Structures are given as structure tokens and as C-alpha cells.
Amino acid sequence: MARTNVMIAETFPEYLVDHNLIDGEVESLCNGMVRYEKRPARRRDGSVAEGLYNAWIIFNNPRQYNSYTTDMVKAAILAFRRASVDREVNAVVFTGVGDKAFCTGGNTKEYAEYYAGNPQEYRQYMRLFNDMVSAILGCDRPVICRVNGMRIGGGQEIGMACDFSIAQDLAKFGQAGPKHGSAAIGGATDFLPLMIGCEQAMVSGTLCEPFSAHKAARLGIIADVVPALKVGGEFVANPTVVTDRMLDEYGRIVHGEFKTGADFKAGQVRIKEGEIDLSLLDQKVEELCAKLLETFPECMTKSLEELRKPKLQAWNLNKENSRAWLALNMMNEARIGFRAFNEGSKEGGREIDFVKLRQGLAKGTPWTEELIEL
Numbered sequence: 001m002a003r004t005n006v007m008i009a010e011t012f013p014e015y016l017v018d019h020n021l022i023d024g025e026v027e028s029l030c031n032g033m034v035r036y037e038k039r040p041a042r043r044r045d046g047s048v049a050e051g052l053y054n055a056w057i058i059f060n061n062p063r064q065y066n067s068y069t070t071d072m073v074k075a076a077i078l079a080f081r082r083a084s085v086d087r088e089v090n091a092v093v094f095t096g097v098g099d100k101a102f103c104t105g106g107n108t109k110e111y112a113e114y115y116a117g118n119p120q121e122y123r124q125y126m127r128l129f130n131d132m133v134s135a136i137l138g139c140d141r142p143v144i145c146r147v148n149g150m151r152i153g154g155g156q157e158i159g160m161a162c163d164f165s166i167a168q169d170l171a172k173f174g175q176a177g178p179k180h181g182s183a184a185i186g187g188a189t190d191f192l193p194l195m196i197g198c199e200q201a202m203v204s205g206t207l208c209e210p211f212s213a214h215k216a217a218r219l220g221i222i223a224d225v226v227p228a229l230k231v232g233g234e235f236v237a238n239p240t241v242v243t244d245r246m247l248d249e250y251g252r253i254v255h256g257e258f259k260t261g262a263d264f265k266a267g268q269v270r271i272k273e274g275e276i277d278l279s280l281l282d283q284k285v286e287e288l289c290a291k292l293l294e295t296f297p298e299c300m301t302k303s304l305e306e307l308r309k310p311k312l313q314a315w316n317l318n319k320e321n322s323r324a325w326l327a328l329n330m331m332n333e334a335r336i337g338f339r340a341f342n343e344g345s346k347e348g349g350r351e352i353d354f355v356k357l358r359q360g361l362a363k364g365t366p367w368t369e370e371l372i373e374l
């Protein structure tokens with residue numbers, strides 16, 4: 001090994017081209033709402049690999065469940081490019097601040113107050129969103145989604161664009177589109193059928209009912225799941241989810257399904273009694289980073305490129321059509337749906353009266369913004 005050290009010392013160049021698109025830090029583009037942190041890479045034995053790092057890309061908008069604004073999307077594109085060209089970076093860890101949400105997709109306040117009724121503006125936003133998904137799928141480093149909390153809507157889509165997902169087991173996974181005026185065509189309709197089969201993809205993409213982390217692991221949306229709730233100082237499995245048996249009395253798989261009724265309520269109480277600790281999540285993420293570190297870099301990149309192809313081909317086939325449809329959709333259902341969420345409340349509800357809308361359309365009533373009162 002001494003000979004390698006000598007060769008490095010004697011032959012590494014004085015000048016290296018910087019392939020970054022911008023000089024500045026990504027934080028400057030979005031007031032720190034996306035953070036880029038280089039953290040020391042460690043071998044499997046825990047020792048620091050001098051001069052090597054993992055790039056942590058962190059959504060920092062916790063008050064809005066780490067939803068991404070337009071500026072955050074721009075910063076994320078450049079952050080993935082920064083990691084992709086940084087010779088010292090070996091893997092990317094993509095996550096959100098806090099322990100409630102990884103990301104809940106597009107920012108519904110911005111959608112309702114700026115993009116609603118402006119298809120030409122949303123078309124430009126969707127250029128940025130598409131570039132963000134493509135930046136993840138095209139990153140020259142393995143991308144790990146550290147699922148620190150719920151992954152919903154576009155958050156689920158950018159999460160599924162990653163190469164690996166490791167989740168804390170209180171997280172939920174799902175789409176919101178058909179309930180909030182959109183369709184999960186920002187990647188979910190491309191990725192879900194490949195990852196979990198057409199039937200379960202249909203359930204997730206249309207009904208907007210979330211999967212638990214345990215079910216997401218069972219179906220194949222994520223690679224691994226770890227407990228995050230501590231009660232009395234001990235880690236326990238998510239108490240609102242069935243984790244202690246595979247089958248019900250009829251032989252149906254129930255592992256990973258949410259509990260119901262009094263059992264679910266008791267699980268919610270237990271969560272409130274405990275404390276959330278993401279140390280096992282970080283341990284599992286670091287273990288994966290170390291395994292990725294101890295490989296040939298070019299062979300790793302080639303393996304990533306080949307194994308990403310099913311997702312990438314589906315994504316590239318559809319992303320421009322999706323962009324066009326989503327832009328026009330901002331004139332009707334997105335305009336109403338995102339305003340209903342943004343102007344609604346937990347108490348009064350955040351969704352329109354779908355039946356009333358359908359009854360009006362059944363009579364051939366033309367679309368106007370007054371069609372649905374909010």
C-alpha cells in the first residue's frame with residue numbers, strides 16, 4: 001500500500017477542472033431551505049476514510065412538512081449535480097430535517113397562490129421538477145433516501161427516484177394527487193408498477209391511502225426499515241401497525257397494515273408516550289454508505305446506470321407529456337384542489353365535495369372557477 005501512497009503523492013495534478021454549474025453554495029438559492037453537507041465517509045469498521053465524504057442533501061422546510069418550493073427545486077438540482085461531480089463524494093444521502101416528514105411533495109401554498117390558473121407558469125415549474133427527478137436518476141453517485149418521516153405526493157416520487165430507501169418505521173408512503181387536484185405523474189406512475197406490480201401501484205396511485213413503512217418494505221418500495229419509537233428507553237415497533245403476525249384468521253397477509261379502531265387509537269397514545277430517536281436509522285444509513293465505499297467506483301457507477309434503466313426509461317418516455325398535462329391541469333382540477341387544501345383546515349376539511357363536482361359534470365356543466373365553492 002505504501003507504493004500507492006507514493007504514486008498518489010507523486011502524480012496527482014496541481015489543477016483540477018471544476019465541473020459544477022455554479023460557484024455559490026446551494027443554500028444561497030433558497031434561503032437555506034435546502035442544505036448541502038459533506039460528512040466524513042467511514043469504512044465498515046467505523047474508521048474515517050481520510051479525504052472521502054458522503055454528501056447529505058437535506059430539505060429544510062419542516063413547518064410545511066419539507067415540501068419543496070420552486071427555489072428548493074432549483075437548489076436540489078444543483079445539489080445533486082454538486083455531489084455528482086465532487087471527486088471526494090462517494091454516496092449521497094437525501095433526507096429532510098426533523099422526524100415527521102421526509103417530504104410531502106410540491107408546496108401547496110405556492111401551488112394555490114401562484115400556479116393555480118397559470119398553466120404557462122406551472123409548465124416552467126415542471127421543467128425544474130422534471131430536472132430534479134432526472135438529476136437524482138442521473139447522479140454519478142449512489143443515492144440513498146433516508147426516510148426520516150412521511151413521504152407523500154411528489155416526496156414519494158423523488159424518493160422512489162433514489163437508488164436505495166431506508167425508513168424509520170413511523171413513516172408513511174403514498175400519493176395525494178387525485179384528492180388534491182393532481183395525478184401522480186411526477187414519477188410514481190412510472191416507478192410504482194416496476195417496483196410493486198400494477199395492482200398495488202394502482203391502489204397507491206389512485207386511492208391516496210398511505211402504506212406503512214413495514215408494508216412499503218414488504219411490497220418493495222424501500223430496502224429496509226428500522227424502529228424509531230422509544231418507550232421506557234427501549235425501541236419498539238410502530239404501535240399503530242400490525243408487526244407481530246403475518247396472517248389474519250382467513251390467511252390474508254396483514255403484516256404492515258395499519259391497526260384499526262381501539263387498537264389504532266391505543267397505538268397513537270403509545271407514540272405520544274414515547275420519544276422518537278432516529279439513531280438506528282442513521283446507523284443503518286452509515287452502514288450502507290460504508291458498503292458502497294468499499295467497491296470499485298467505476299464499476300459501481302456502471303452498475304447504478306444499468307440497474308436504474310427500467311425507472312429511467314419509463315421516466316424519460318413520459319416526463320414531457322406529464323409536464324404538459326400537469327401545466328394545463330392548473331386551469332381546472334389543480335386550481336380547485338390545491339386551493340381547497342391551502343384555504344381549508346384540519347377542522348373544516350381540505351378537500352372539495354367530489355360528489356357535487358361529479359354531479360355537476362354529469363349534467364355537462366361547463367368548468368368555471370365558481371363551479372366549486374371553497
Ligand SMILES: CC(C)(COP(=O)(O)OP(=O)(O)OC[C@H]1O[C@@H](n2cnc3c(N)ncnc32)[C@H](O)[C@@H]1OP(=O)(O)O)[C@@H](O)C(=O)NCCC(=O)NCCSC(=O)C1=CCCCC1=O
Nearest residue numbers: 064065067104105106107108109152153154176180182186
Ligand atoms: C397527509 C398530509 C401529508 C399530512 O397530514 P397531517 O399529518 O394531518 O398534517 P397537516 O396538518 O395536513 O400538515 C401539517 C402542516 O404542514 C403543511 N403542509 C403539509 N403538506 C404540505 C405541502 N405539500 N405543501 C405546503 N404545506 C404543507 C400543512 O398545510 C400544515 O400547515 P398549516 O399551517 O396549514 O397547519 C397532509 O399534510 C397533506 O395531504 N399534505 C399535502 C400533500 C400534497 O398535496 N402534496 C402535493 C401533491 S402534488 C405533487 O407533489 C406533485 C409533484 C410533481 C408533479 C405534480 C404534482 O402534483
